[in-house]
Amino acid sequence: MLEAMDIWEQSNELLGADAGFQRNGVVYLCDNEQEFTKHSEWLESAEPLGAKARVLNSAQLADLLPMAVRSWHGAVYAETDGCAEPQLAAPAFAKAAQRAGAIISIGDAVRGIETAGGRVSAVVTEKGAVKCSAVVVAGGAWSSQFLGNLRVRFPQLSVVTSAQCTAPGEQPLIPSLTGSGFITRKRVDGGYNVLCHGGEIHDITPASFRFLWDFRHLATSDNGVKLRVSREFFRDIHWKRSWKNNESSPFEEVRTWDPPIDEKNLDAGVLVAAAALPMFKEAKIAHRWGGVIDVTPDALPVISPIAAIPGLFLSSGYSGHGFGLGPAAGRLTADMVLGNAKAEELKPYRFERFADGSIRPGPALR
Ligand SMILES: Cc1cc2nc3c(=O)[nH]c(=O)nc-3n(C[C@H](O)[C@H](O)[C@H](O)COP(=O)(O)OP(=O)(O)OC[C@H]3O[C@@H](n4cnc5c(N)ncnc54)[C@H](O)[C@@H]3O)c2cc1C
Numbered sequence: 001m002l003e004a005m006d007i008w009e010q011s012n013e014l015l016g017a018d019a020g021f022q023r024n025g026v027v028y029l030c031d032n033e034q035e036f037t038k039h040s041e042w043l044e045s046a047e048p049l050g051a052k053a054r055v056l057n058s059a060q061l062a063d064l065l066p067m068a069v070r071s072w073h074g075a076v077y078a079e080t081d082g083c084a085e086p087q088l089a090a091p092a093f094a095k096a097a098q099r100a101g102a103i104i105s106i107g108d109a110v111r112g113i114e115t116a117g118g119r120v121s122a123v124v125t126e127k128g129a130v131k132c133s134a135v136v137v138a139g140g141a142w143s144s145q146f147l148g149n150l151r152v153r154f155p156q157l158s159v160v161t162s163a164q165c166t167a168p169g170e171q172p173l174i175p176s177l178t179g180s181g182f183i184t185r186k187r188v189d190g191g192y193n194v195l196c197h198g199g200e201i202h203d204i205t206p207a208s209f210r211f212l213w214d215f216r217h218l219a220t221s222d223n224g225v226k227l228r229v230s231r232e233f234f235r236d237i238h239w240k241r242s243w244k245n246n247e248s249s250p251f252e253e254v255r256t257w258d259p260p261i262d263e264k265n266l267d268a269g270v271l272v273a274a275a276a277l278p279m280f281k282e283a284k285i286a287h288r289w290g291g292v293i294d295v296t297p298d299a300l301p302v303i304s305p306i307a308a309i310p311g312l313f314l315s316s317g318y319s320g321h322g323f324g325l326g327p328a329a330g331r332l333t334a335d336m337v338l339g340n341a342k343a344e345e346l347k348p349y350r351f352e353r354f355a356d357g358s359i360r361p362g363p364a365l366r
Helices: 002-009 011-017 035-047 058-064 086-099 140-147 206-210 218-221 233-240 251-254 264-276 320-339 342-351
Strands: 026-030 053-057 076-077 110-116 120-127 128-131 136-137 157-166 176-179 183-188 192-196 201-203 226-228 285-296 302-305 312-316
Touching: 002 011, 011 086, 026 035, 026 058, 035 053, 035 076, 053 058, 058 076, 058 176, 076 218, 086 320, 128 285, 140 251, 157 206, 157 264, 183 264, 192 264, 206 233, 251 264, 264 285, 302 320, 302 342, 312 320, 320 342
Parallel strands: 026 176, 136 312, 201 226
Antiparallel strands: 026 076, 053 076, 110 120, 120 128, 157 192, 157 201, 157 285, 176 183, 183 192, 302 312
16 A cells, blocks of 8 residues: 555656546544544554554544534544545556557457466457467456356355445535544545545355355454345346357456446435534535445455466555555556566465455454
8 A cells, every 4th residue: 555655646747647646534423432542553563564643632633524413433544645536546557558559449348268278368258269378367356256156166245335426516625534433534526535434345156155264264253244135136046157259258248247236325424424513504415326345354455476377467456545556556467477576476366365365354344
């Protein structure tokens, strides 16, 4: 994340376009001593790695947020943290990649790969095969299913969440806030993203049972994800687990995985935010959307070769942090494929960690 922040900092020059990056700071609000201790412990563990943040007591937090009409126990404030705008950044990165020679093919589902002499020799799309010596699986929430068809087991589950933004307006709240039931982030257009904290839902599907053992430690962690039995179970059960390269794949059936919006949850997010910050009482909601977040058992991505199939690589499982991490994760993925990444650098993201039992869930998952 620290490397990603350095790249974000230079993103406008590197991309030749505005990615909307701003260092506006993030405040982790704590309602009680228990939350305060948890965040402070995180800070103690992250500081030696180079993370910069400080603990604020209730009075210091009140000074930072003069528009708030309630008090908190305290907070952890990462003043130099920042955010960028996905709608600006994603096309800016894509266009920069094209200028550097990348060919981007939007809307072509990849069905599988071909091998020759045991090594990757082509990637096969619904429109035909493209010869290559390396394939990176970076399919987000679809990666596990794609690899399953290649007999590679990747423990990955999905949570759905909803988000909303308010209409642009001149409002004084600058740092992003998270905790205490809500999340807010100021956008470059002057509006805010306002979410309900803890609005993530895992729809129970056959994959929940397939990967139950891998995710067992989450049963006792306070990660806030709610479990739900829904029609997703039947949709998932009906999907093919294996297919040939000349057959239609599940990706072609769905194309864009657009989960329903949880309106109630979003209404609650605005109410909770408005109870603390009256500026949200009058806020007009401009847009709402739903999304899928893919998670691994330790909430860390996999950036790794797949040893069973030389030439096949995985860069996935970003566990809700893939946008922020993206620039550094992309750099590491590229170096890995070119054989330039240091083994030490890749070690935490090894694919084998799920099979050899070496995963160490970090403080956020305890
Ligand atoms: C509401 C919401 C809020 C979030 N907030 C944050 C945040 O504040 N900070 C942060 O860092 N992250 C955040 N995230 C998470 C972030 O968006 C993801 O971690 C990130 O997008 C993952 O990137 P990815 O490239 O691994 O996967 P994706 O972005 O999902 O990209 C994978 C792409 O592969 C395509 N694909 C899959 N299978 C195939 C196939 N067979 N053929 C062709 N194409 C295929 C998919 O259609 C998709 O376009 C949020 C996510 C959501 C939903």
